[in-house]
Structures are given as C-alpha cells and as structure tokens.
Amino acid sequence: MRAFAEYMRCEWQAALRHPSSLLLSYLFPIGFFFVVGGIMPQLNPAFRGFMVPTFAVFALLAGGVLGLPTPHVEQRAAGVLRAFRVVGVPDSHVIAVPALSAVLHILFAATVISVLAVLIYRGDAPVHWLRYAAVLALAAFAFTGLGSLIGVVSASSRATTLWSQLIFLPSTLVGGLMIPLSALPPGVRPASALLPSTHIMQLFDVIAYGRPALIDPWWSALSLLACGAIAFALSAALYSTEQRDLTGRRGLWVLAAFVPFAATALFATSA
Amino acid sequence: MQPILEVKGLCKQYGGRAVLDDVGLQVAAGQIVALLGPNGAGKTMALECVEGLRTPDRGNVQFLGRPIRSGRVPAEMGVQLQLAGLPGTMTVAEALRFVSAYRGARPKPELLQRFELAELRDRQYRELSVGQQRRLQLALAIAHQPQLVILDEPTAGLDVATRSELHAMLRQVRTAGTAIVLATHDMAEAELLADRCTILLGGRVRAEGTPRELTAQGDIRTRITVSTVHGRIVADPTLIAATVQNVDDGYAVYLSTDAAASVRALLDHIADRHDALVDLRVERPTLEERFLELTQQEAA
Numbered sequence: 001m002r003a004f005a006e007y008m009r010c011e012w013q014a015a016l017r018h019p020s021s022l023l024l025s026y027l028f029p030i031g032f033f034f035v036v037g038g039i040m041p042q043l044n045p046a047f048r049g050f051m052v053p054t055f056a057v058f059a060l061l062a063g064g065v066l067g068l069p070t071p072h073v074e075q076r077a078a079g080v081l082r083a084f085r086v087v088g089v090p091d092s093h094v095i096a097v098p099a100l101s102a103v104l105h106i107l108f109a110a111t112v113i114s115v116l117a118v119l120i121y122r123g124d125a126p127v128h129w130l131r132y133a134a135v136l137a138l139a140a141f142a143f144t145g146l147g148s149l150i151g152v153v154s155a156s157s158r159a160t161t162l163w164s165q166l167i168f169l170p171s172t173l174v175g176g177l178m179i180p181l182s183a184l185p186p187g188v189r190p191a192s193a194l195l196p197s198t199h200i201m202q203l204f205d206v207i208a209y210g211r212p213a214l215i216d217p218w219w220s221a222l223s224l225l226a227c228g229a230i231a232f233a234l235s236a237a238l239y240s241t242e243q244r245d246l247t248g249r250r251g252l253w254v255l256a257a258f259v260p261f262a263a264t265a266l267f268a269t270s271a
Numbered sequence: 272m273q274p275i276l277e278v279k280g281l282c283k284q285y286g287g288r289a290v291l292d293d294v295g296l297q298v299a300a301g302q303i304v305a306l307l308g309p310n311g312a313g314k315t316m317a318l319e320c321v322e323g324l325r326t327p328d329r330g331n332v333q334f335l336g337r338p339i340r341s342g343r344v345p346a347e348m349g350v351q352l353q354l355a356g357l358p359g360t361m362t363v364a365e366a367l368r369f370v371s372a373y374r375g376a377r378p379k380p381e382l383l384q385r386f387e388l389a390e391l392r393d394r395q396y397r398e399l400s401v402g403q404q405r406r407l408q409l410a411l412a413i414a415h416q417p418q419l420v421i422l423d424e425p426t427a428g429l430d431v432a433t434r435s436e437l438h439a440m441l442r443q444v445r446t447a448g449t450a451i452v453l454a455t456h457d458m459a460e461a462e463l464l465a466d467r468c469t470i471l472l473g474g475r476v477r478a479e480g481t482p483r484e485l486t487a488q489g490d491i492r493t494r495i496t497v498s499t500v501h502g503r504i505v506a507d508p509t510l511i512a513a514t515v516q517n518v519d520d521g522y523a524v525y526l527s528t529d530a531a532a533s534v535r536a537l538l539d540h541i542a543d544r545h546d547a548l549v550d551l552r553v554e555r556p557t558l559e560e561r562f563l564e565l566t567q568q569e570a571a
Contacts, residue, residue, distance in 0.1 A: 010358065010365055017360035017395070071358075071378040079355035086350040087324065087411075088373045145420075 007093055009103035014071070015107055024067030025105045033113050037121045040178075051123035053204040054177045055198055056110040056136060063106035064143030066151070068098065069160045091240045094233065095152070099144045099156030102138045106138050107124035124209070132208035139200040142224040145231030146196070146257055150192050152242070153250045167195075169222035176201035181214050189214075194258060199223055219264045226260035275300050275418055275450055281320055281330035283313075283474075288293050290316045291392040292474045294560060298419065298450050303441070305465035312475040314454040315353055318421055322350050328407045334416065334561070345377070349417035354456075359397030363407055366396065367414060374415035377448045379437055386440060389531070402433035409440060419450045427462060436462060458559035470562060470570045482558050489564050491556035492550065493530035498550040499520045525550040530555075 015021040035054045040047040046073045047054075075081050084094060114132070126132035146167060153242040154160040172178065174188055175197030184192055199220035207210040213220075236255055278296040283290070291313045298304045308314045319325040321332050332339040335347060344350055357366050363383065371378040383389045386406045391399065399407065405425055410415045412420050425441075426434045441464060445451055454460055461468050462482045470478040470485070478485055492514075502521045514526050527533035530553055541548055 003369075004372045006369050006372040010361055010369055013365075075358060078359075079352065080358055082324075082352055083355035083357060085324065086344050086352060086355070087370050088346075157464055 004093060004097065007089065007097045010103060011097050012104070015101060018071060018201030020070055021067055023062040025102070026109050029055070029062045029109055029113060032058055033213050035119065037117060041121060048122060049124050050180060052114050052117045052119060052125065053201060055117050056114045057139060057200050058172065059113050060106050060136070060139050061197060061270055062170060062173055063109060064140065064147045066164045068102045068144055069151035069164060071098065071153060071156050072155060073157050073160050085156060092236060095101050095148055095235045095239055098232070099148045099232070102144050102147065103140045107136060110136055114226040124207035127210050128208050132204065135200060135203045135207055138221065138224050141228040142196050142267050145228035146177040148235040149257055153239045159251060165249065171195050171197040178256060189263055194223060194261045196227055196261065199261065199264070215264065223260040223264045227257050230259070231257040274298055276321065276452070277333045277336055278321060279318060279331045281327050281332070283316055283325070283327050285316070287524045290474050290494040291320070294471065294474070294476055296469055298452055300308035300418065300450055301448050301453045301553045302447060302466045303445055303453060303464050305461035306452060307461055307468055308460065308471035309566065313470055315423055317471065318423055318454055322348065324423060332413045346415070349415065350390060351412040351420070351425055356404070357396045359395060359501060361396050362393050363503065364392040365412060366407060370411045371414050371571035376415035379414065382410050382414060385443070402429055405429065405437060406440065409437070413444055413449060417449060419452065420444065421452045422453045424456065425453070426455070426457060432494065447463070456554045456564050458557065461463050462558040468558065470565060472565060477565050477569065486558055486561050490524040491560045491564055492528050493556065494554040495525040495527055495533055495537065496522055496552040497537060499546040499547045499548055
C-alpha cells in the first residue's frame with residue numbers, strides 16, 4: 001500500500017511537471033474553453049444549452065485520450081518500465097496508477113471548467129449536479145481506459161498520435177460536442193453512435209438535465225462502462241504479454257474497446 | 272567459499288540462434304565477478320536470466336540456495352540495467368522513496384550522502400548529468416541492502432574522472448559485504464575491480480578465473496623494458512630467454528615466457544658488461560591483450 005501511494009504521489013506530481021501532460025490536462029482544455037466559449041454562443045445561441053458538458057467532455061477527452069498515452073510510450077522507450085519491473089513494481093500498478101492519477105487531474109479540470117462555464121458564459125447549469133458528477137466520472141473511466149490502451153499498443157509516439165487523433169477529432173466534430181446528436185444529418189448519426197463522447201453527451205442530457213435522448217441511457221451507460229473495463233483489461237493483459245517478449249502487431253486491439261458502442265449503435269439507437 | 276549465486280548450463284535461443292550455450296557462473300559473498308565479452312556475446316541475456324527477467328530454455332540459476340522465479344527479481348538482489356532510466360520528472364529524493372517503498376525498505380537519506388547526491392535531492396532525473404544518473408541508479412540498486420547487485424555496463428559512456436569515482440563507490444559497496452556481478456566492455460575496469468572474470472564469446476564461456484590467472488594463460492608474453500647507462504644490452508636475447516621486440520631511444524623491449532628467469536639473466540648480463548641499470552619495467556600481459564587473443568582465436 002505504501003508503494004502504491006508513493007507511485008501515486010510521483011504520478012500526480014509528474015502530470016504537473018511534464019510539459020505535455022500539463023498542456024493536455026489543463027492548458028489546452030482551459031484555452032479551448034476561453035476561446036470557443038467566447039465565440040460559439042454568439043454564432044449559435046443554442047450552444048449555451050449544452051456548453052457546460054461540452055467543455056467538460058473536451059477536457060476529459062484531451063487529458064485522457066491525448067495526454068495519458070504519451071508518457072507510457074516515452075517511459076517504455078527510455079527503459080523506465082523495465083527499471084520499474086526490476087524494482088518490483090507490479091504490472092497492474094503500471095497501468096492503474098497513471099490512469100488513476102489522470103482521472104483525478106482531468107476530473108478536477110473538467111469540474112473547474114464546468115463551474116466557470118456557468119459563471120462566465122452563462123451556460124445552462126445541470127439540474128442535478130450530483131448526477132452530472134456521476135456521468136463525468138463514468139466518462140473519465142472510459143477515456144482513461146482508452147488512453148491507457150493506446151499507450152500500451154502504440155509502438156511509438158507517432159502511433160500514439162495517430163490512434164489518439166482517430167478518436168479525438170471525430171469526437172469533437174460529430175461526437176455531440178459542437179453539434180448535438182439530434183442536429184446531425186441522419187446519415188452521420190450511426191457513425192456518431194460509435195463514439196464514446198456521443199453517449200456521454202446523451203447521458204448528460206437525460207440524467208443531469210432531464211432532457212429526452214435519442215439513445216437509451218442504460219445502453220449508453222453500459223457501453224461506457226464496458227468500454228472502460230475492456231480497455232483496462234486489455235491494457236493489463238497486453239502489457240504483461242509485452243513484458244514476456246511476446247510483442248507483435250497489436251494496434252488493432254484498440255478497436256475492441258469500441259465493440260460496446262457498435263452493439264449499442266445496432267440495437268439501441270432510435271435515431 | 273559457498274557461492275551465493277550459482278548458474279549452471281544456461282541455454283537460450285533467440286530468433287532461432289543460440290544466444291547462450293551452456294553458460295555457468297559462480298559468485299561468492301563479497302566478491303566482484305566481471306562478465307566480459309564483446310557486443311552480442313550474450314552478457315545482457317545471461318544477466319537477465321539470472322535476474323529472472325527472462326526464462327532460459329535450459330539450465331539452472333540458484334540464488335541463496337533457491338531457484339530464481341521467472342518474472343520476479345529476488346528481494347535480496349539489486350539490479351542496474353544497461354538501458355533503463357527513471358521518469359524524467361522524478362526527483363532524486365522521490366526516486367529513493369519510490370524504490371525503497373517497492374523494495375520494502377526504509378528510505379535511507381544517508382545513502383544519498385554516500386553517493387554524493389544529497390545536494391541534488393530536489394533535482395529532477397532529467398536535469399542530472401549522465402554520471403549523476405549512474406550514481407543514483409547504483410544507489411537505488413543497493414537501497415534495500417541486497418546481498419548481490421548486478422550492474423550492466425555501469426560506466427559505459429562516462430568520462431575518466433566520473434568512472435574513477437564510480438569505481439571507488441563499487442569498492443565501497445563490496446566492502447560493505449555486497450557481492451557484485453559486473454558486465455563490462457572495459458577490460459581495465461575488470462582488471463582493476465574484479466576478483467574473478469568470466470569471458471563470454473558467442474554465448475559460450477571461453478575463459479574463467481582471476482585476472483592474474485587469465486593473463487597467465489595464452490601465448491602472450493611478459494614485456495620487459497630495460498635501459499642501461501651504456502645502452503649495450505641487446506647482445507644475445509637467447510641468453511636471457513626472451514625475444515627482442517624493439518630497441519628505441521636507448522630502451523630495449525623483450526618478450527619473455529619466464530619473466531623471473533629473464534630478469535635475472537638480464538641483470539647478470541648487464542653486470543658482466545660492466546654496464547649499469549637506468550630503468551627496468553616488467554609488465555605482465557593485460558586482460559585486454561588476453562581478451563583480444565581469445566577473440567581472434569574465436570574468429571579464426
């Protein structure tokens with residue numbers, strides 16, 4: 001327990017000292033919040049209705065999917081993970097501790113941004129703040145799971161960027177962040193339903209704001225939970241395999257974490 | 272002396288090629304054993320099998336009378352890997368606390384003092400020089416007072432002064448009772464520090480013994496360099512049981528298989544000629560010369 005706590009303390013501080021972690025966990029989402037929050041309500045007044053969860057999900061996405069994988073790949077390249085193994089750090093800690101630290105950082109950033117969005121830009125406040133916090137936590141679990149899996153399967157920083165952007169860009173464009181699912185062209189909606197951000201925004205609508213949703217909230221919640229669980233389980237299994245020198249082409253394992261969303265898109269989307 | 276580490280018949284194939292072939296090694300308490308070999312000789316692979324990081328195809332590794340469990344470095348063993356670091360943002364003090372926690376030991380700040388790292392305790396790993404990083408890695412490898420510490424190329428890439436500092440620290444570690452297995456390319460380092468040496472070539476042990484035993488083997492002869500007042504010494508090399516290597520600047524250099532007899536004959540020869548000795552040096556073959564000889568034999 002002392003060892004886990006010590007690792008956790010180091011990871012927490014590393015995220016504040018490492019320039020790219022600091023940028024992606026705090027500076028990038030906060031900068032995005034101030035710039036887009038100042039512009040979007042003037043272009044689209046309806047944006048105030050969903051700006052609070054949009055900025056929060058953007059912060060979770062940036063810190064979890066873009067920020068979490070890079071240090072893992074860098075540490076592997078620098079021999080840090082081998083040194084950890086020699087010291088006796090269990091494989092489970094190598095996966096769990098950075099993810100847990102990232103969850104705390106991105107939840108903190110997302111909470112601050114959510115409150116600021118209400119206070120500064122008069123975004124619609126959630127009706128149920130506690131339920132809002134519960135969806136935030138679920139989203140953080142799914143995104144850090146994906147970030148963790150990308151870090152483990154990526155052979156290089158270039159591969160990390162590729163996988164992260166493959167999730168990040170569609171999520172910001174058609175994942176319900178800038179345009180609600182209901183406003184998307186019908187042809188785009190099935191693709192949108194494959195993205196975790198779409199389900200998170202749908203859950204915020206139903207659970208925190210009491211609005212109707214196009215996707216059954218239970219399916220969305222289960223998909224996010226399953227995505228995070230599959231991603232973390234695969235991260236742990238593939239990392240242990242890597243330590244036994246059984247590495248191979250593993251990048252496509254990332255797609256396994258999207259199976260729950262595919263199932264939901266097939267069976268539970270009324271859109 | 273009872274060995275604390277005993278390796279027998281270690282074999283490992285990698286990519287269809289035998290990387291280790293019947294490798295054996297013994298280390299007694301408080302001993303420094305050097306594992307020597309060129310790149311690709313199998314040193315790192317052998318060490319990783321000993322550390323439990325790799326599973327050998329065949330063979331037996333016993334540490335403190337117990338077999339090594341694959342995937343777990345024993346608690347009584349400290350390891351400094353060749354290509355390993357720490358997170359760049361971790362400070363020296365944090366690294367000590369972190370490693371001590373996972374090794375189940377109390378962090379000892381005096382260790383930083385001993386390795387001249389106390390003033391750097393708040394500096395991040397990425398801000399340390401290469402020499403300071405190596406000192407920290409060594410300090411961390413022994414933070415839990417292991418009975419054996421395995422060091423893979425600990426002085427590679429260091430300047431002469433830093434290497435010398437690290438050598439002194441390794442002697443301190445040995446004096447404290449910890450045995451050391453040292454993989455190195457540096458023959459002078461092995462000759463200076465090691466009680467015993469094992470030379471690995473092509474995954475096989477080609478020679479084993481103390482540095483003195485190893486240099487006494489082979490065809491390389493002792494070099495005797497002599498200078499006299501009148502410089503009349505190269506009369507009859509057969510008389511002194513040596514061959515003349517060269518004569519230059521008033522110095523004659525002989526190569527002898529029996530240094531003691533040759534020096535005696537040489538001194539008699541100088542006295543007979545009513546000459547007087549100015550300088551006399553007797554140099555045994557170095558470990559590097561012996562190593563090169565073995566490498567050439569292997570290549571042939």
